[in-house]
Each structure stands twice: as C-alpha cells, then as structure tokens.
Amino acid sequence: MVPKKIYRPLAVLLTAACTLTLTLTVGADEDTDNGYYYTDNDYEYTDDGNNDDNGYNDTDNNDNTYDDTDDNENDDNTDDNETTDTEQDDDAEAFNEDTYQEQQASLEEENRQLQEKLQITAEELQKKRQTVKDLQAQIADLHDRISASNKHILTLNDEITEKQKLIEEKSAEIEEVLALLRIRLRNIHTAGDTTSLEIILGAKDFADFLDKAEMVKSMSDYDTNLIHSIEDQAALIAAEQKALREKKLSVEAEKAQLEKDKTAINQLLEENTKLVESLMTDQKKLQNEQKDNEAKQEELEKAWEAYLERQEEEKQRQEELERLKSRNVMVVPRNGDKYVWPCPGFTYLTSTFDEWRGVNNHGALDIAEAGIYGAQVVACYDGIVFSTYEYCEHDWGKDTSCGCGGGYGNYVMIDHGNGKISIYGHLSGVTVEAGQTVKAGQLIGFV
Structure with missing residues (x-):
C-alpha cells in the first residue's frame, strides 16, 4: 500500500x-x-x-x-x-497458530485456577454452612434449657413459698402448745413447785424453753413427747426450705451460664453467617470470572476458525497462483x-x-x-x-x-x-x- x-x-x-x-x-x-x-x-x-x-x-x-x-x-x-x-x-x-496456542494455554490455565479456587470456596462454604447449622442447633438447645431452667426456678419458688407457709403453720402450732404448757405450768405453780415454774417461765424463747424444760423433772412424759414432735417437724421444714433455696440458687447460676453461652454462640453464629455471605459473594465472583473465561475461549476458537478459513483461502489462492505460474511463461523480447x-x-x-x-x-x-x-x-x-x-x-x-x-x-x-x-x-x-x-x-x- x-x-x-x-x-x-x-x-x-x-x-x-x-x-x-x-x-x-x-x-x-x-x-x-x-x-x-x-x-x-x-x-x-x-x-x-x-x-x-x-x-x-x-x-x-x-x-x-x-x-x-x-x-x-x-x-x-x-x-x-x-x-x-x-x-x-x-x-x-x-494471529497465528503460536499465538492461538499461547492464548489457549493462558485461558486454560486461568480456567484451571478458577476451578481450583471455586472448589476450595465450595468446600469452605460447605464447612461454614455446617458450622452455622451446628451453632443454630446449639442455640436452640440452649434456648430450650434456659426455658426449662426458668420453669424450674418458678417451681422452686412455689415450693419455697409452700414451705414457708408450713413453717408459719408449725410456728402457730408451737405457740398453741406453749400456751397449753403455760396453763399447765400455772397449775404446777398452784401445786407449789415454784422453783420449776420460775425456770420454765423465765425462758427467753422456745429453744431456751426446751433447754430449761429438760431440767423440769416433774413434767409429764406426754408434754415432753409433744414438744419433741413439734421441734422435729419445725426442724424438718426449715431444712427443706433451706434445700429449696440452695437449689434455686444453683438453677439460677445454671441459667446465667446458659445465657452467657447463648450470647457467645450467637456471636459465633453472626460471624459465621457473615463468612457464609462473603464466601457466597466470592463464589459468585469466581463463577462470573469463569463465564468470562469461557466466553474468551469461545471468541478465541472463533478467531482460530476464522484464521484457518483465511489460511485455507490463502492456500487456494496460492495454488491458483502456482497454477497460473505453471503456464508457459511468455518473456516478451525488448526492442531497443x-x-x-x-x-x-x-x-x-x-x-x-x-x-x-x-x-x-x-x-x-x-x-x-x-x-x-x-x-x-x-x-x-x-x-x-x-x-x-x-x-x-x-x-x-x-x-x-x-x-x-x-x-x-x-x-x-x-x-x-x-x-x-x-x-x-x-x-x-x-x-x-x-x-x-x-x-x-x-x-x-x-x-
């Protein structure tokens, strides 16, 4: 040109x-x-x-x-x-066979790397999804356990309240027995047992009363057995109430630990959910890159086919040229x-x-x-x-x-x-x- x-x-x-x-x-x-x-x-x-x-x-x-x-x-x-x-x-x-092979090798290597990254991403995504699933199961379990603890605490509160009522009833019985004893002791005083009466009536409380009552040798066996029976009942109710209170404290501590575990697992769940979303984004990006790579490979194949077509056309043109050359070549003589x-x-x-x-x-x-x-x-x-x-x-x-x-x-x-x-x-x-x-x-x- x-x-x-x-x-x-x-x-x-x-x-x-x-x-x-x-x-x-x-x-x-x-x-x-x-x-x-x-x-x-x-x-x-x-x-x-x-x-x-x-x-x-x-x-x-x-x-x-x-x-x-x-x-x-x-x-x-x-x-x-x-x-x-x-x-x-x-x-x-x-564009020739060498450049075609170079570009093809480059695209195939790029596709291989993308496939490898996609495989790694898919495996990691599967693991993270399983982790999220496990954490969700743990949270559900903790939620059930916390609910059970709440119910248990409510039950213990009811039992403690019931024991308190029993204690109050026993206290009323004791007061009633004490009133009867006082009447009996007055009768004893009337009989002339002043020393024993003074000891008993000088008691500061029920326990002190019992201690002093033991010293009263003139008290009847019936009175002694009645006092001991009320004492044992009151002690048993108090012990049961104490056990309930201790159990309530234990359940509340267990509930607090469950709440703490639930908070930690919720945080892990949130982190892993974000990781899953990030991996899904990476996976989508890699898939788009793979599509682009496949499109480039298709374009390269089309270019290669077009190149082969041009080569074939050129071959035919050269063959036609050689055919024309094979004719008898006329060399025209010069004339001065x-x-x-x-x-x-x-x-x-x-x-x-x-x-x-x-x-x-x-x-x-x-x-x-x-x-x-x-x-x-x-x-x-x-x-x-x-x-x-x-x-x-x-x-x-x-x-x-x-x-x-x-x-x-x-x-x-x-x-x-x-x-x-x-x-x-x-x-x-x-x-x-x-x-x-x-x-x-x-x-x-x-x-």
Missing part, C-alpha cells in the same frame, strides 16, 4: 518524468479507476506479441524535469481505507529502448490517459477485455522492484474501489531509474518482491 503522503508527490513526479502507471482489471468497467497511465509522450509503447503500436515515442530519454504545479490526481483512487486495511492485515498476521507492452495479448483500452471524467482528468490507462483474468503481467522496462502489495482478496469486477493498496489493490512498483517508475495495479497475484531486479518482459504478476 502506498500512503497518500508518499503517493501524491510520486504522482506529480511521474506525470512530468516520463513514467507509466498501469492498472489491470478483470472486467471492462469504465467507471472503475483501473488506470494504466503513461505520461511520456516521446516513448514508443509496443506489444511484441501482436505488433500493436500504441504510438508513444520518446526522443529525449534523459529529460527528467518535472512540474510541481500539477494540481490533479493522477489516478482516481481513494486512500480512505488504507489504515483500516493495514490494521486488518497486521491483525491477520499477528522501446517499452514492452505490460499485458501481452490484451491491448483493448477501456480508459485512456488524461481523459476527462467530470471532475478531473484520468491519470492512467485501463486495459481490460474478455479472458484477461489470470493473464500474465510483465515488466515494461528494466528496473528494480521497490514496492509490492499482495494482500487484497477482492479480485472481482466492481463499480467502486475496495480501498486496498491505496486503491490499487495488489500492485507492483518498479523503479526504472532516471525518475521513471511504473505501477501495475489490480493484480490477482504478484510474483516478485521488493528489491528484486527485473528485466523488460519478465513476469511480475497476473491480472
């Missing part, structure tokens, strides 16, 4: 410096710029294959003067698609300083040099006729190939330029020295490369 900033000065140079630019096409489409332009009117241009004389003679081979005031384009080609075509070609060249006709056997011009096209003059000669596709294109003069382009695949008749090769499609540019350059455009195949020396009549490509 010839960048515009280079091509335009060349076009000015060629117009004034006796150089030809040719474009060879498959069809005879006069609206397509398939220019084969020749600007040195002193040279004779012949086709030695059929002796057609196109009437160009050059009597001043060394006149390389050119005019920089040429205002028109020498070929109605557009360069709008140059960058796009170049980028596409670069992309096509950049005369130019050799570039497309032996085909001389029909669909557009001539400098013809008016409504906007500017056509800057090339267009050669086209039936059967020209695949025809040989030869160098019109000795020279050195200094530029080629062979990436255009649009080798069919069309009304507008595809934009490849700066509008020339596949082309060959030959420097003949002394400022003379020939350009052969719209080729289906190129058989030479930049830097190669060619002779007039040597095969350089195919229409």
Whole structure:
C-alpha cells in the first residue's frame, strides 16, 4: 500500500518524468479507476506479441524535469481505507497458530485456577454452612434449657413459698402448745413447785424453753413427747426450705451460664453467617470470572476458525497462483529502448490517459477485455522492484474501489531509474518482491 503522503508527490513526479502507471482489471468497467497511465509522450509503447503500436515515442530519454504545479490526481483512487486495511492485515498476521496456542494455554490455565479456587470456596462454604447449622442447633438447645431452667426456678419458688407457709403453720402450732404448757405450768405453780415454774417461765424463747424444760423433772412424759414432735417437724421444714433455696440458687447460676453461652454462640453464629455471605459473594465472583473465561475461549476458537478459513483461502489462492505460474511463461523480447507492452495479448483500452471524467482528468490507462483474468503481467522496462502489495482478496469486477493498496489493490512498483517508475495495479497475484531486479518482459504478476 502506498500512503497518500508518499503517493501524491510520486504522482506529480511521474506525470512530468516520463513514467507509466498501469492498472489491470478483470472486467471492462469504465467507471472503475483501473488506470494504466503513461505520461511520456516521446516513448514508443509496443506489444511484441501482436505488433500493436500504441504510438508513444520518446526522443529525449534523459529529460527528467518535472512540474510541481500539477494540481490533479493522477489516478482516481481513494486512500480512505488504507489504515483500516493495514490494521486488518497486521491483525491477520499477528494471529497465528503460536499465538492461538499461547492464548489457549493462558485461558486454560486461568480456567484451571478458577476451578481450583471455586472448589476450595465450595468446600469452605460447605464447612461454614455446617458450622452455622451446628451453632443454630446449639442455640436452640440452649434456648430450650434456659426455658426449662426458668420453669424450674418458678417451681422452686412455689415450693419455697409452700414451705414457708408450713413453717408459719408449725410456728402457730408451737405457740398453741406453749400456751397449753403455760396453763399447765400455772397449775404446777398452784401445786407449789415454784422453783420449776420460775425456770420454765423465765425462758427467753422456745429453744431456751426446751433447754430449761429438760431440767423440769416433774413434767409429764406426754408434754415432753409433744414438744419433741413439734421441734422435729419445725426442724424438718426449715431444712427443706433451706434445700429449696440452695437449689434455686444453683438453677439460677445454671441459667446465667446458659445465657452467657447463648450470647457467645450467637456471636459465633453472626460471624459465621457473615463468612457464609462473603464466601457466597466470592463464589459468585469466581463463577462470573469463569463465564468470562469461557466466553474468551469461545471468541478465541472463533478467531482460530476464522484464521484457518483465511489460511485455507490463502492456500487456494496460492495454488491458483502456482497454477497460473505453471503456464508457459511468455518473456516478451525488448526492442531497443522501446517499452514492452505490460499485458501481452490484451491491448483493448477501456480508459485512456488524461481523459476527462467530470471532475478531473484520468491519470492512467485501463486495459481490460474478455479472458484477461489470470493473464500474465510483465515488466515494461528494466528496473528494480521497490514496492509490492499482495494482500487484497477482492479480485472481482466492481463499480467502486475496495480501498486496498491505496486503491490499487495488489500492485507492483518498479523503479526504472532516471525518475521513471511504473505501477501495475489490480493484480490477482504478484510474483516478485521488493528489491528484486527485473528485466523488460519478465513476469511480475497476473491480472
């Protein structure tokens, strides 16, 4: 492809410096710029294959003067698609089997790591979920135990209250017995046992009364047994009440510990629930990354398939080119300083040099006729190939330029020295490369 900033000065140079630019096409489409332009009117241009004389003679081979005031384009080609075509070609060249394998290996390794992380996350998530389940079970158990403790405490309170009532009843009985004893003792006093009466009546309380009563030897066995019976009952009720109070304290302590355990387990449950949520978020993220990876792999496979298709198309194109090359190659002989006709056997011009096209003059000669596709294109003069382009695949008749090769499609540019350059455009195949020396009549490509 010839960048515009280079091509335009060349076009000015060629117009004034006796150089030809040719474009060879498959069809005879006069609206397509398939220019084969020749600007040195002193040279004779012949086709030695059929002796057609196109009437160009050059009597001043060394006149390389050119005019920089040429205002028109020498070929109605557009360069709008140059960058796009170049980028596409670069992309096509950049993607190959090695890059495919590298990208595939990278994506597979990334997917393997994601699978590994997902497996670890899933296992950890399962463990944490089981932990949460266990903690919830423990909390439920503690809740039941605390409820049972509350019920037990209520029961103990009821029992303690009941024992208190019994104690109060026994105390009333004791008071009643004491009242009877006092009556009996008064009777004893009336009988004259003053010393015993004084001892008994001087008791400060019931216990003291009993102690002193023991010293009263004159008390009857009935009175003694009655006192001992009430004493034993009161002691038993007091002991039962004490046991209930101690049991209540124990149950309350157990309840407090259960409440403490429940608080700790609730905290663990909250922490593990947050961990489960975090792991689920990580799992979702990894799953999304895995989907992205799979999408990239699908895109890579599509790119690989497209690459293989391009390779197959290129293979078929090269095979077709080799088939064309395998034909008998015609080397057109030179005749002195005369130019050799570039497309032996085909001389029909669909557009001539400098013809008016409504906007500017056509800057090339267009050669086209039936059967020209695949025809040989030869160098019109000795020279050195200094530029080629062979990436255009649009080798069919069309009304507008595809934009490849700066509008020339596949082309060959030959420097003949002394400022003379020939350009052969719209080729289906190129058989030479930049830097190669060619002779007039040597095969350089195919229409």
